[in-house]
Amino acid sequence: xxxxxxxxxxxxxxxxxxxxxxxxxxxxxxxxxxxxxxxxxxxxxxxxxxxxxxxxxxxxxxxxxxxxxxxxxxxxxxxxxxxxxxxxxxxxxxxxxxxxxxxxxxxxxxxxxxxxxxxxxxxxxxxxxxxxxxxxxxxxxxxxxxxxxxxxxxxxxxxxxxxxxxxxxxxxxxxxxxxxxxxxxxxxxxxxxxxxxxxxxxxxxxxxxxxxxxxxxxxxxxxxxxxxxxxxxxxxxxxxxxxxxxxxxxxxxxxxxxxxxxxxxxxxxxxxxxxxxxxxxxxxxxxxxxxxxxxxxxxxxxxxxxxxxxxxxxxxxxxxxxxxxxxxxxxxxxxxxxxxxxxxxxxxxxxxxxxxxxxxxxxxxxxxxxxxxxxxxxxxxxxxxxxxxxxxxxxxxxxxxxxxxxxxxxxxxxxxxxxxxxxxxxxxxxxxxxxxxxxxxxxxxxxxxxxxxxxxxxxxxxxxxxxxxxxxxxxxxxxxxxxxxxxxxxxxxxxxxxxxxxxxxxxxxxxxxxxxxx
Amino acid sequence: xxxxxxxxxxxxxxxxxxxxxxxxxxxxxxxxxxxxxxxxxxxxxxxxxxxxxxxxxxxxxxxxxxxxxxxxxxxxxxxxxxxxxxxxxxxxxxxxxxxxxxxxxxxxxxxxxxxxxxxxxxxxxxxxxxxxxxxxxxxxxxxxxxxxxxxxxxxxxxx
Numbered sequence: 001x002x003x004x005x006x007x008x009x010x011x012x013x014x015x016x017x018x019x020x021x022x023x024x025x026x027x028x029x030x031x032x033x034x035x036x037x038x039x040x041x042x043x044x045x046x047x048x049x050x051x052x053x054x055x056x057x058x059x060x061x062x063x064x065x066x067x068x069x070x071x072x073x074x075x076x077x078x079x080x081x082x083x084x085x086x087x088x089x090x091x092x093x094x095x096x097x098x099x100x101x102x103x104x105x106x107x108x109x110x111x112x113x114x115x116x117x118x119x120x121x122x123x124x125x126x127x128x129x130x131x132x133x134x135x136x137x138x139x140x141x142x143x144x145x146x147x148x149x150x151x152x153x154x155x156x157x158x159x160x161x162x163x164x165x166x167x168x169x170x171x172x173x174x175x176x177x178x179x180x181x182x183x184x185x186x187x188x189x190x191x192x193x194x195x196x197x198x199x200x201x202x203x204x205x206x207x208x209x210x211x212x213x214x215x216x217x218x219x220x221x222x223x224x225x226x227x228x229x230x231x232x233x234x235x236x237x238x239x240x241x242x243x244x245x246x247x248x249x250x251x252x253x254x255x256x257x258x259x260x261x262x263x264x265x266x267x268x269x270x271x272x273x274x275x276x277x278x279x280x281x282x283x284x285x286x287x288x289x290x291x292x293x294x295x296x297x298x299x300x301x302x303x304x305x306x307x308x309x310x311x312x313x314x315x316x317x318x319x320x321x322x323x324x325x326x327x328x329x330x331x332x333x334x335x336x337x338x339x340x341x342x343x344x345x346x347x348x349x350x351x352x353x354x355x356x357x358x359x360x361x362x363x364x365x366x367x368x369x370x371x372x373x374x375x376x377x378x379x380x381x382x383x384x385x386x387x388x389x390x391x392x393x394x395x396x397x398x399x400x401x402x403x404x405x406x407x408x409x410x411x412x413x414x415x416x417x418x419x420x421x422x423x424x425x426x427x428x429x430x431x432x433x434x435x436x437x438x439x440x441x442x443x444x445x446x447x448x449x450x451x452x453x454x455x456x457x458x459x460x461x462x463x464x465x466x467x468x469x470x471x472x473x474x475x476x477x478x479x480x481x482x483x484x485x486x487x488x489x490x491x492x493x494x495x496x497x498x499x500x501x502x503x504x505x506x507x508x509x510x511x512x513x514x515x516x517x518x
Numbered sequence: 519x520x521x522x523x524x525x526x527x528x529x530x531x532x533x534x535x536x537x538x539x540x541x542x543x544x545x546x547x548x549x550x551x552x553x554x555x556x557x558x559x560x561x562x563x564x565x566x567x568x569x570x571x572x573x574x575x576x577x578x579x580x581x582x583x584x585x586x587x588x589x590x591x592x593x594x595x596x597x598x599x600x601x602x603x604x605x606x607x608x609x610x611x612x613x614x615x616x617x618x619x620x621x622x623x624x625x626x627x628x629x630x631x632x633x634x635x636x637x638x639x640x641x642x643x644x645x646x647x648x649x650x651x652x653x654x655x656x657x658x659x660x661x662x663x664x665x666x667x668x669x670x671x672x673x674x675x676x677x
Contacts, residue, residue: 015646015661047648186604189645217543224551224588225644227657262544263551265586268642282546282572284585300543343647344609350648372610381605385642417606417647431608435642441585 003036003081006054006061008111010043010196011228012189018051020069025053028072036081042197044111045351046098054093057083063093098348098367103329105337106314107353110197116235118243121200127245129319133208134253141212142168145315147323149335154180154271154308155383155412155488157334157401160315163305166295167213170303175215177206177257178280178299178306181222181229182264182271185384187415190339191309193351195222195229198313199236200245203259205312207250208319209305210257218259219299220309221276224266233261268385268439272487273306275441286441287487308413310339331357334400342368344381344417354399361395364418375420379504381428383412385435386492388499389425408499410492425504429474430458432496436489447490450481454497464510471501471508531556532567540571546582550589559590595630595637597675599623600654603640606647615651615668616640622672636675 007013007022022038029036044052049065053075062083064075071088078086090096104110113120121127133141146161167175179202183191194202206218220233237259240246248256267285269275274288277299298304314336318326327335334356340363342349347369364370364380371377379389388409390397397403404411419428433454440447454477460470478494485491501508525531535552539545549568553560560583569576583589601607601616616627623631623638630637646652649661655671663671 011644011659012646012649012661015644015652015659016649050649183645184643186606186643187647188643189647192645223645225641225654228659262547265547265551265588266641267586279547280544282544282582284582286585341648344606344650385605415606415647417609419609423609428605428608431605435604439642 004056005036005038005080006041006056007038008043008051009040009115009228009232010050010193011226012047013043013050013052014228016050016066017068021051021053021067021072024069024072028076032076034076034081039114041113042110042115043193043351044093044099045107045193046096046348047350048348049090053080055080055083059083059092061093063090063096064088065090098350098352101367102353103337103355104353105317105326105329106201106310107194107198107339107351108317109201110194113198115197115199115232116239118200118239118245121198125320126200126316127204127251129316130204130208130245130251133211133319134251134255138168138212138214141208141319144323145212145318147327148318149323149327149330149333150311150314150318151334151401152308153310153314153338153413155410160307160311163295163307164209164213166293167215167303167305170296172303174217174300174302175213176299176302176304177209177213177215177218177259178277178304179206179218179220179309179312180271180273180276180306181220181309182276183226183309183413184223184268184271185386185413185415187343187381187384187417188341188413189343190341190351190414191222192226192229194309194313195226196232199232200240201313201316202233202309203236203240203245205315206259207246207257208315209307209312211250211253211255213303213305215303215305216256216258218257219280220259220261221264221270221280222261223264230261230263237261267441268435269441269487269489272489275487276306277304284441286443287489289486310413329355331355331398331400332402334402338399338411338414340399341413341415342418343415345371345373345420346418347372356398356400358399359395360390360397360399360416361392363399363416364395368418371418371420373420373422375422377418378421378423379419379425379428379500381417381419381496382415383410383495384415385432386410386488386495387412387415388495389428389503390499391503393503408495408502410495425500425507426458426462426510429497429500430455430462432493432500433458436493440489444484444486444490446481446484447486447493450477450485450490451493453477454481454493461508462510467509474501525557528557528561528563529567532564533571536568536571546572546574546579547586550583550586554589557593559593562591595634597635597656598637598639599671599675600639600641600644602642602644602646602650602652604643604647606643607651610650612651615663615665618665619668619672622669635677636672
């Protein structure tokens with residue numbers, strides 16, 4: 001058996017030079033007449049160590065990182081193929097604290113397996129959930145997902161099982177499973193990582209959803225900014241189809257389910273579920289008024305399950321290990337695990353899957369290791385561009401849907417962006433409005449017009465023009481947008497704006513401008 | 519590749535692409551993507567062909583095309599440099615990097631250098647937020663881009 005060397009194909013690793021490393025390893029091994037197989041795995045999620053090269057040894061996998069192409073020669077000199085010691089050696093991968101402290105259920109295989117090997121997938125527990133589901137009545141599958149306590153990981157936190165039940169009970173000869181992979185929130189990359197690192201788990205989750213609700217066709221709607229994920233998903237779907245996991249008879253069950261990947265075109269608002277459905281239909285990504293709910297009248301007016309990538313990718317483990325196993329993790333009404341994405345100005349950035357309930361400060365200071373710049377943390381934005389900015393004073397907030405809501409925040413898709421003390425919160429508030437103006441679909445007035453006026457008001461505050469009056473105006477505008485907008489884009493833009501103004505009032509008190517003397 | 523030759527066969531090529539994809543459920547976005555892949559932008563001449571074949575009005579097709587940031591009405595430069603402008607990249611100096619790129623290229627966002635070499639575009643998140651700031655040059659991703667990396671990217675694009 002030849003030695004296996006793992007070099008990630010994840011976009012983050014590639015962006016940090018993984019292709020060059022893989023090429024250098026292949027060439028150097030060949031030149032030295034060594035025997036080894038290179039496997040392009042997903043990322044382990046420790047992005048400050050990427051490209052993270054691993055070698056399989058009798059004692060387990062040994063990690064090296066961050067590896068540059070120029071390190072390859074010295075790594076092989078040091079006995080890389082036997083897990084030899086080197087300045088870049090991190091010891092056994094599983095023993096690295098960042099990884100060891102995690103509870104990996106959804107991301108159990110990500111970074112471990114070859115993402116495009118169905119055999120590897122099955123050797124690591126893959127398809128067990130789907131096999132169980134096939135043997136069950138649709139109502140029983142839906143009940144198991146409901147009992148697990150799984151809630152929508154896209155941000156809304158709606159119970160997945162309830163959604164599925166509605167579609168199961170909806171009348172219709174044609175139903176759809178739509179996977180919302182339009183992961184446009186800054187600070188989030190969990191969907192991208194799972195699609196690139198373990199695409200079969202998403203396919204399996206969608207197939208289970210199809211069998212549970214009577215849907216026969218699935219769409220993954222993802223972003224044009226994610227070319228690596230698109231390629232991995234398309235290839236995995238092809239492999240699954242050839243192996244009979246997808247098609248006219250899923251794993252020989254006699255039940256049909258097939259799917260395809262669709263690419264968005266740079267519109268953030270298409271992450272909103274009804275805009276996404278319009279986009280899939282080939283229309284402008286304009287938000288639809290609800291009701292009717294997509295579960296009743298969704299894609300092409302058919303009953304449609306629309307779930308986030310992580311919701312769907314969490315289903316296989318629930319169907320494999322049971323509802324109780326999953327719901328035993330977590331706190332309150334937030335059950336199971338959540339892949340927290342730690343990003344921005346932070347030392348140990350990456351993906352950390354853990355049970356709900358960890359305190360925000362624990363995540364930032366201990367797991368994340370503080371800022372990358374070494375300066376104090378001033379603010380963290382949780383939940384993407386529509387999430388609130390939290391100051392250190394709120395770092396005791398546990399990572400839980402309700403706990404964040406109680407403090408006028410949201411966990412959203414569980415992305416955290418860390419800022420050091422050089423950040424100007426008025427500037428960030430202005431950006432939130434600017435982003436909303438750029439990305440608004442234009443259907444409702446509070447979002448379309450409010451965001452543009454918001455930018456102007458923020459500019460007036462920055463210029464010292466009637467700051468008191470304009471701060472009041474900004475708060476009033478936020479109130480209108482929050483309660484008057486049709487969807488979360490306009491409705492949640494007030495979160496970053498108001499939280500910035502509430503928690504960082506000093507940044508909204510610029511010194512009155514003195515007229516320049518000519 | 520972003521090499522643009524004036525093409526006489528736009529309507530013909532469009533028809534072939536539409537024929538190939540019109541069987542899909544909701545084929546308009548896949549068609550527009552394929553046209554942009556083929557031509558580097560979506561030429562005006564495509565629109566009546568799509569409208570006729572999909573039984574839509576030209577206004578509907580135009581409306582869809584212009585709604586999405588990705589679809590271009592005009593050819594881009596030979597290379598497209600996208601810089602992430604979102605929060606995670608801002609936290610790591612993305613704004614300063616963007617200003618630097620504008621200075622180096624002598625253009626603003628959404629503009630192309632006079633020699634037709636580079637188009638500079640903003641992008642709101644490449645999903646590389648854990649290794650910010652990030653950029654994409656002709657579909658290739660780059661992370662933790664510092665001033666020197668940016669200069670190298672610009673040099674490469676300028677060639």
